[in-house]
Amino acid sequence: DAGVIQSPRHEVTEMGQEVTLRCKPISGHDYLFWYRQTMMRGLELLIYFNNNVPIDDSGMPEDRFSAKMPNASFSTLKIQPSEPRDSAVYFCASSLAGGQRKLFFGSGTQLSVL
């Protein structure tokens, strides 16, 4: 089992550019989560999907952020246009259905917006 795979591992971009982060969940998992981690705000849940359908996007900071899950094995988080305050580590996690779920996290994408 390869675990949750995220790409790229590091992303450095300039303000105003579009950024796309990618995630491949563990095969068979039907929940997928996007989190953002910063020193100031800790781990924030941005959005999560169940069976490829967005369930709760209340954590998405603003319209510049969008997330998609076109199939069970792939999800993207897009920021357009990017701003310096978006600099953070973005984590993807997946889990199985059921009442008691534990999350499996990817290694994260370190995003720096200059």
Add this chain to the structure above:
Amino acid sequence: SQQGEEDPQALSIQEGENATMNCSYKTSINNLQWYRQNSGRGLVHLILIRSNEREKHSGRLRVTLDTSKKSSSLLITASRAADTASYFCATATSNTGKLIFGQGTTLQVKP
């Protein structure tokens, strides 16, 4: 919004000592989980305790849950240098699978 608050924010101990971290939360929960994060890595699940459980053990880990006080503690016994990491509690308020994380406790175990 943050559901859990952890205490202390940072903890430094000697190898072989026990480490205790506390987590408080605000609303009723379905379960509470503890995760570990090594520097530069993703979070790794350690242990889950259900709302109707009071204590749970896993190896050198002991977790307690007091729903009347809305608090939990994680005890790591006989700590090792490899236990150096950040530890987070996370609460699930329903069966939706949504987990809200606390700010974490940074543990340093000195050899």
